Amino acid sequence: MIVHLDGDAFFASVEQAATARLRGKAVAVGGLRRGIIASASYEARRCGVYTPMPTSRALKVCPHLILVPGDFEKYEHFSRMMFSYFYDFTPEVEITGIDEGYADMGGNHRVSAERAAEKIRRGIVQSLKITVSEGVAANKLVAQIASKSCKPYGLTHVAAGQEARFLDPLDVGWLPGVGPKAVVAFRQAGLRLIGDVAQAPHSCLRLLVGRGAETLSEHARGIDLRPVVATREAAKSYGQQETFDEDTVDAVYVRRILRLMTDRQMERMRNDDVCARTVSLHLRYTDMVEVSRSESLLEPTRLADDFYGVVEHLLLRAWDRRVRLRMVRVAFSNLYRGYPVVDLFHETEGRNKKDRLQTLVAEVQARYGTSSLMRGHQFLLNNKDGESATD
């Protein structure tokens, strides 16, 4: 059996646990200036505050709301403590977010999954002063929906074979991947409940969600073929965005911000030993209209210098309205593990090319191993003629 654990109003609850005077009060974590509510305590929710509501509106509907800026180090600390309770029962743990994760209790014969979940729940509330909700079911999908359906501080066990009884009466919006837009489309197609989707012909679902029809139908029938505990996959992109304090027309300022963002992302990529070939730039105008432009280089790199010019060119191409900008985002994708040999070659010292090449080959093998070299560069190591290939 799988246990899905989900922190209740996590950020706000952590703030209340850490600061006694916030307990029992309407508390929200969110941006003070032009931000949104990232998490609202249940007291705040009773007052009409929800995520992701603009902070300014939250203060209008709930004037006594206590607004707290986010402290992610604190949340990560609580997160680690929270998940440590899983490991008392099983090493088979998959953490899917700062406040939620799965544990496979299948290998534990001393205690049932339900008993384990109950102990975890009580242990967390006693030691951390935050509550969590848990779902226990035969697969991840049902466990996840179960935990969300019993918030706050709930525990729902869906026995094997009872999946349809549990899922059928729920609104389609409970299914992961079915958001507000899809809910409207489903309703127009006469599908309101998960049970309706479970019965719908695949041809009908295909019109609504395309290639996802098969999986969606399985999910609606309580079937989830995903592996119980997956190892975390490597990131597919690195990005950063910033909403300005004031909307701006100052291109010099925007370019400076973009340079700083590029620098920061290159640093992250260096730490993870990856390079990117594609950079994309997203703009949000004052009127919330968004545009994006992207460009791929011939070779992956993590040299900020290689990207500055491209990013500035993308800015010129994307910013084609005479309208103030609200937000910019830069993201790097098409990631490759390792480092381009060509760039290392430029940095390698030696009397002549051949000398530099030999030094480089030895260094690369020592530092990265042949297997970590990127596609398209391995010939450099294997081919005696490699020297000419670097020209």
Next chain:
DNA sequence: TCTGGGGTCCTAGGACCC
């Protein structure tokens, strides 16, 4: 002073190749 920041995945059209 309406509307954050970090991501993933899918689609659709066009270029290009065989």
Next chain:
DNA sequence: TCTGGGGTCCTAGGACCC
């Protein structure tokens, strides 16, 4: 006076998740 069919890559946009 007609014009296939498969594939990949690139780009722009959008839905969705936490």
